[in-house]
Amino acid sequence: MIARLSGTLVDKGPSRIVVDVGGVGYDVQIPLSTFYPLGEAGSRVELRVHTHVREDALALYGFATPLEHNLFERLISINGVGPKLALAVLSGIEPAELIRAVRGQDVARLTKIPGVGKKTAERIGLELKDRLPEIPEAPTGSTVEDERRSDLLSALMNLGYQRSGVEKALDRTLAELPQGTFEQLLKAVLKTLSRG
Numbered sequence: 001m002i003a004r005l006s007g008t009l010v011d012k013g014p015s016r017i018v019v020d021v022g023g024v025g026y027d028v029q030i031p032l033s034t035f036y037p038l039g040e041a042g043s044r045v046e047l048r049v050h051t052h053v054r055e056d057a058l059a060l061y062g063f064a065t066p067l068e069h070n071l072f073e074r075l076i077s078i079n080g081v082g083p084k085l086a087l088a089v090l091s092g093i094e095p096a097e098l099i100r101a102v103r104g105q106d107v108a109r110l111t112k113i114p115g116v117g118k119k120t121a122e123r124i125g126l127e128l129k130d131r132l133p134e135i136p137e138a139p140t141g142s143t144v145e146d147e148r149r150s151d152l153l154s155a156l157m158n159l160g161y162q163r164s165g166v167e168k169a170l171d172r173t174l175a176e177l178p179q180g181t182f183e184q185l186l187k188a189v190l191k192t193l194s195r196g
Helices: 066-076 083-092 095-103 118-128 144-158 163-176 182-195
Strands: 004-012 016-021 024-029 044-053 058-063
Touching (some): 066 083, 066 118
Antiparallel strands (some): 004 044, 016 024
16 A cells, blocks of 8 residues: 655646655656646655555545645545546645635535536535534734745645745745745755755
8 A cells, every 4th residue: 555655756737746765766646736836857756645546447646735635535435436537636625725625515616616416515515514623724813924934834735845844935035035025935945955
């Protein structure tokens, strides 16, 4: 059972990527929410993986965050919802919005997701209503700088860097470029990290 992959991104598409781990290329299907934060081919990538075994196939489904992974596994536990539909759901709605829609029994919002009809939306709402994780709340006193730092830290971790290794470089860069855009800051931090 494969639970995690960490390696080099070889090929990237909106629904599927290839990750090279020790010379072996793993074909991993992903939702759009995982696709967007990925770097370009050649960059480091780390994914949480669900290994789906059928009698005729072995498929890997990858996720950038624990929340996406958790939601995927809860979705496929519903009768009539397979991995392809679960990926379509995660590609069609942000995880926090999905949780709100399910808790609020918002069938209209769920049916806006391609591939989800009224009966499936009702089944998702009924079966997951009390089984979903809490939505992480933003601290009430958070500032723009805190959010920017958090976004940069998340992007760097999605690129395969460890939190402990990037925080000092990130803080130094934020102090040097207090008015920098997200892209400018990300490039500067990556430059600092590449110097070691």
